[in-house]
Each structure stands twice: as C-alpha cells, then as structure tokens.
Amino acid sequence: MTTREQATNYQHLQTRAEDDVILEIRNASVRFDMDRGSARVLDDVNMDIYRDELLGIVGESGSGKSMFASAILDAVVEPGILQGQIIYHRKEGEPIDILQLEPDELRRLRWDEISMVFQGAMSSFNPTMTVRGHFEETIRAHGADMGERMSHVRHLLSELYLEPERVLDVYPHELSGGMKQRALIALSLVLDPEVLIMDEPTAALDLLMQRSILSLLYDLQQTYDLTIVFITHDLPLVAGIADRLSVMYSFQFVEVGESEEIIRNAAHPYTRALLKSVPSIDTPLDEMSHIEGESPDPVNIPAGCSYHPRCPIATSICVEQDPEFFEVDEDHWAACFHWEEAADAVEYSISSGELTAEDVTVEPDEEDDSG
Numbered sequence: 001m002t003t004r005e006q007a008t009n010y011q012h013l014q015t016r017a018e019d020d021v022i023l024e025i026r027n028a029s030v031r032f033d034m035d036r037g038s039a040r041v042l043d044d045v046n047m048d049i050y051r052d053e054l055l056g057i058v059g060e061s062g063s064g065k066s067m068f069a070s071a072i073l074d075a076v077v078e079p080g081i082l083q084g085q086i087i088y089h090r091k092e093g094e095p096i097d098i099l100q101l102e103p104d105e106l107r108r109l110r111w112d113e114i115s116m117v118f119q120g121a122m123s124s125f126n127p128t129m130t131v132r133g134h135f136e137e138t139i140r141a142h143g144a145d146m147g148e149r150m151s152h153v154r155h156l157l158s159e160l161y162l163e164p165e166r167v168l169d170v171y172p173h174e175l176s177g178g179m180k181q182r183a184l185i186a187l188s189l190v191l192d193p194e195v196l197i198m199d200e201p202t203a204a205l206d207l208l209m210q211r212s213i214l215s216l217l218y219d220l221q222q223t224y225d226l227t228i229v230f231i232t233h234d235l236p237l238v239a240g241i242a243d244r245l246s247v248m249y250s251f252q253f254v255e256v257g258e259s260e261e262i263i264r265n266a267a268h269p270y271t272r273a274l275l276k277s278v279p280s281i282d283t284p285l286d287e288m289s290h291i292e293g294e295s296p297d298p299v300n301i302p303a304g305c306s307y308h309p310r311c312p313i314a315t316s317i318c319v320e321q322d323p324e325f326f327e328v329d330e331d332h333w334a335a336c337f338h339w340e341e342a343a344d345a346v347e348y349s350i351s352s353g354e355l356t357a358e359d360v361t362v363e364p365d366e367e368d369d370s371g
C-alpha cells in the first residue's frame with residue numbers, strides 16, 4: 001500500500017444524514033498502463049454528493065476533474081482501468097452499484113437518472129438533423145412517451161429563454177454558441193434526471209454568456225430540485241452559485257467545504273494559491289497569474305503530499321506522508337498537515353463584496369452571438 005492510499009479518510013464525508021447523499025464515491029481510481037509506466041489519473045478518491053446541491057469541482061487543467069466525472073458514470077475510455085465503488089441512491093428503491101450494471105442498465109441510468117454534458121459536447125450535435133430530431137431520437141431510444149416529453153422539452157426551452165418552435169425546427173449550425181449550449185442543457189434534461197453532471201460546459205463561450213448559462217442552471221436547479229455537479233477550471237465562475245466547492249490537485253481532492261467558507265477561509269495552500277492568483281473574484285481564471293511550478297506528471301506523482309514541490313510551507317512530514325483530511329470548520333476539510341499556518345504563509349484577498357448567485361446573474365440574451 002502506498003502512502004497515498006493510506007491517506008484515505010472518510011471523516012470529511014460523515015457530516016450529513018445518510019439520506020441526504022445521492023452519490024457515494026468510494027476509493028475510485030483510474031489508471032492507464034503505458035510504456036513509460038502506469039499513469040494514475042484518479043487516485044483513490046472519496047466523495048459524497050448531496051441531493052439537490054450544486055457542487056463545483058475546481059482545479060487546474062489535468063488535475064483529474066474530467067476523469068472524476070467519467071468515473072461516476074462508468075464512462076472511462078479504454079484502456080483506462082476504473083476501480084472502486086460508485087453508489088447511486090435513488091429517491092425510492094435500493095441503491096445502485098453503478099460499476100456493476102449491465103450495459104443496457106447503464107445506458108438507461110445515464111439519461112433517466114444521471115445525465116452528463118461532456119466537454120466539447122456542443123460539437124456532438126449531428127449537423128444533418130434538426131434540433132427537434134435530436135430530442136425525438138433520445139425520447140424514442142428510451143421508450144418514453146413522445147407527446148408528454150416533447151411538451152416538457154418546450155417548457156424547458158422556454159425556461160432557458162429559447163423560443164421552442166423557432167429552435168426546434170432549425171439545424172444546430174443555425175444557432176449561436178450560447179443558444180446551442182442551452183439547447184444541449186434542455187436535451188440533457190429531457191428525461192427528467194435527478195443528477196446533471198457538466199464538464200466544462202461553458203468553456204467555449206464568452207464570459208458574459210458563461211455567466212448567463214450558470215445563472216440559468218441555478219434557476220433550473222431550484223425549479224427541478226436537481227443535483228448538479230459543475231466541473232470547471234474557473235473557480236470565480238462557479239464560486240457564486242455553488243453550494244459547496246471541492247478542489248482537486250494531482251488527481252485527488254485536497255479541500256472541500258461550503259462555497260463561501262472556501263472562498264473566504266481557504267485552508268489548503270493550493271486553494272489559497274489559486275485564490276491569490278485571482279485579482280478579484282470577478283476575474284476569470286484565464287486572466288489569472290500562474291502558480292509557480294508544474295502540475296505533477298501522472299506517471300511520476302511526488303511521494304507524500306503531491307503538492308510539496310510547489311508548497312511554500314512544506315516540511316519533512318509532507319515529503320514522507322500523504323496528509324489525511326483535517327477538519328477546519330464544520331463541513332470544511334483540508335488535506336494538509338499545516339493548514340493552520342497556511343493563512344499566514346499564503347495571503348490573498350477577495351475584492352468583491354458578498355458572494356451570491358446574483359453576482360453571476362446577467363440577463364440572458366436569446367439573440368446572443370457568442371461562440
């Protein structure tokens with residue numbers, strides 16, 4: 001057993017009642033065996049996702065965020081090897097062990113219960129099929145009632161500030177980037193899933209449209225009691241609407257807590273460095289200064305705490321042992337031996353006022369030209 005495996009600690013997951021949990025991820029690992037060695041691109045990860053929450057998963061590119069999303073739905077591409085346990089707690093009925101499902105059961109679960117918008121999904125629209133065709137095809141493939149579902153689609157499109165009759169009868173290329181993204185969100189919700197996982201869904205859009213889409217997602221979450229997992233490299237983008245944030249570094253979670261608590265009182269030196277590089281919470285991550293040093297190579301992850309080569313307060317214990325999660329505050333956990341010293345060592349300031357959903361709310365413009 002490596003020191004990283006020994007660090008598994010469930011304490012940070014045990015703060016809420018069991019029936020609050022909709023997805024339970026236990027010891028999830030993904031590895032790719034390559035000529036130059038074994039690449040661990042998800043490293044013994046544990047997480048509980050709560051019913052009806054909006055959870056933001058944040059980290060630099062290549063930190064393992066997308067792999068985490070793929071693992072939840074047993075969608076890791078070959079030759080990746082996924083191990084661990086992913087338990088889905090339905091509203092009613094026995095929990096489902098996702099990694100044990102047969103292919104047809106998995107296909108059903110993916111749309112009916114847990115829906116996912118993959119990175120770059122906007123380009124997956126079939127250019128020869130109208131938008132209506134995409135909705136009808138999905139409804140038919142799942143044997144759902146066409147009339148009932150299409151009426152739901154019209155409702156969803158209206159809530160996303162799209163005119164149903166206009167949007168349904170055009171081809172995808174006739175929509176702007178922002179409109180296409182909203183149509184895609186409606187498509188992912190066509191079968192009324194409980195969970196929506198979105199992997200960098202707004203990366204191709206301009207900042208105003210990204211914020212507009214997030215604001216719409218927030219409204220949909222409230223209306224439909226959705227659980228949303230929003231994966232992004234852009235911490236400021238998601239901070240204002242997420243209930244909780246979970247920060248990933250080197251294929252593991254390093255800090256988890258309520259969004260505002262993390263923003264105001266980050267305890268892990270990496271999270272603090274991320275926030276320090278944000279001139280203001282309104283600044284997109286693309287415009288931030290970089291944190292010194294390189295993200296680890298998945299074939300050669302540093303022993304002990306993998307952040308130690310970049311950490312200004314690393315000591316010998318950090319080189320030798322992988323830290324467990326330490327309780328910083330109620331519902332706030334950080335995997336760092338020296339979290340109590342991090343505030344003095346890595347200072348940052350957030351220049352905006354109160355962080356609320358309204359901070360990222362802009363009026364959606366149906367006729368946008370973004371993308």
Ligand code: SF4
Pocket residue numbers: 268269270305306307308311312313314315318323335336337338339
């Ligand atoms: S102080 Fe040690 S344990 Fe904490 S982040 Fe730095 S290297 Fe890791």
